Amino acid sequence: xxxxxxxxxxxxxQEGENLTVYCNSSSVFSSLQWYRQEPGEGPVLLVTVVTGGxxxxxxxxxxxxxxxxxxxxxxxxxxxxxxxxxxxxxSNAGGTSYGKLTFGQGTILTVHP
Amino acid sequence: xxxxxxxxxxxVMGMTNKKSLKCEQHMGHRAMYWYKQKAKKPPELMFVxxxxxxxxxxxxxxxxSPECPNSSLLNLHLHALxxxxxxxxxxxSSQVLWTxYNEQFFGPGTRLTVL
Numbered sequence: 108x109x110x111x112x113x114x115x116x117x118x119x120x121q122e123g124e125n126l127t128v129y130c131n132s133s134s135v136f137s138s139l140q141w142y143r144q145e146p147g148e149g150p151v152l153l154v155t156v157v158t159g160g161x162x163x164x165x166x167x168x169x170x171x172x173x174x175x176x177x178x179x180x181x182x183x184x185x186x187x188x189x190x191x192x193x194x195x196x197x198s199n200a201g202g203t204s205y206g207k208l209t210f211g212q213g214t215i216l217t218v219h220p
Numbered sequence: 221x222x223x224x225x226x227x228x229x230x231x232v233m234g235m236t237n238k239k240s241l242k243c244e245q246h247m248g249h250r251a252m253y254w255y256k257q258k259a260k261k262p263p264e265l266m267f268v269x270x271x272x273x274x275x276x277x278x279x280x281x282x283x284x285s286p287e288c289p290n291s292s293l294l295n296l297h298l299h300a301l302x303x304x305x306x307x308x309x310x311x312x313s314s315q316v317l318w319t320x321y322n323e324q325f326f327g328p329g330t331r332l333t334v335l
Contacts, residue, residue, distance in 0.1 A: 138321050149224075149310050149326030150263070157321070195262055199322040206251065206276060206317040208324060210262035 113196055113211030120186055121219050128181045128214045130196035136176045137199060140208075144193040153181075186218045223247075224327035226311050232333045235301060241330045243294040243311030251275075251317040252294040253324065254286060255310040263310055269294060270317040301334045308332075 112131045120126055130139065138157045142150035154163050156172035156179060163170045167190075169182040183190055196211040224245045233239050243252065251270050255263035268276035269288040283305075285297040294311055308331055312324040 140321075140323060142326075147328075147331070149226075149312075149329050152323055152325065155321050155323055193260065206268050206270065206322065207265055208322060213260070213262050215260055 111196055111198060111209055111211035113214055115214060116212060117215050117217075119217045119219070122187060123185050124218075126183050126186055126216070128194055128196075128216075129178065130180070130211050131178045132198070134177070136172075136179070139172060139176075139179045140197045141170060141179070141181055142195040142197060144195065146192070150193075150195060183216075186216075188218045188220050191216060191218050224311055224313055224325050226309075226327035226330050228330060229328070230331045230333075232335065233298065233301065234335050235303075237301075238297070238299045240298065241296040241309055241311075241332075243296075243327055244292055245313045245325070245327075246292055247313065247325065248291075249313035249315055249325070250291060251314045252288065253312040253314075254294065254296050255312065255326075256305075257308045257310055257329070259308075267296075268317065275317060298332075301332075303334050306332055306334045 114129050118126055138155055140155045141153045143153055144150040154170045156170055159174045159176045161172040167184045171180045194214045197208045227242045253268050254266040256266055257263045265278050266280045267286040272288045283300050287295040308329045310329045311327040314322055314324045
């Protein structure tokens with residue numbers, strides 16, 4: 108079973124600061140997804156990265172996929188209180204466990220006004 | 221329509237009650253999922269349905285009974301639950317089960333409290 112190590116576990120910052128969340132594995136990802144979950148809601152898919160070295164941008168969010176496809180990062184520029192939530196990376200387990208998403212442990216982000 | 225809906229939003233039940241959670245999607249997705257999520261933790265997979273057939277059961281206790289009446293609906297029947305079953309129950313769907321991406325779309329969840 109592929110394990111996803113996500114860091115940091117908690118992040119508390121002031122509005123306007125930048126931050127980066129990391130997701131790493133000892134195995135190669137076939138693809139990797141990032142989700143954001145606001146309190147009391149379900150996770151929302153932000154992006155899927157597939158190609159090694161890929162960079163995708165979603166407004167103030169920048170997602171990178173490592174060249175070896177073993178790591179990914181999420182960078183938020185000028186964080187806002189609306190960015191507060193649980194950020195999860197996830198990857199398809201594959202093989203006989205196809206259909207199962209393996210999640211990282213999550214990063215709880217709090218952005219203070 | 222790119223939405224997964226879940227009812228009810230909140231549910232409080234006693235340990236002897238029988239209740240059901242409902243999930244619906246109209247995106248034409250043929251894979252549907254039930255997850256259990258504890259506070260500040262990632263979702264834990266419970267069941268996966270593919271083309272209305274149970275594909276994965278993650279050794280979930282029999283007090284949880286899933287049902288997929290058709291390609292748009294997914295139910296989770298609850299009976300004789302324990303207080304430790306209190307959690308957020310999430311439904312999700314994806315186009316089909318066997319894809320490299322498995323992008324899943326989640327509903328808002330049902331907050332279940334077992335007294």
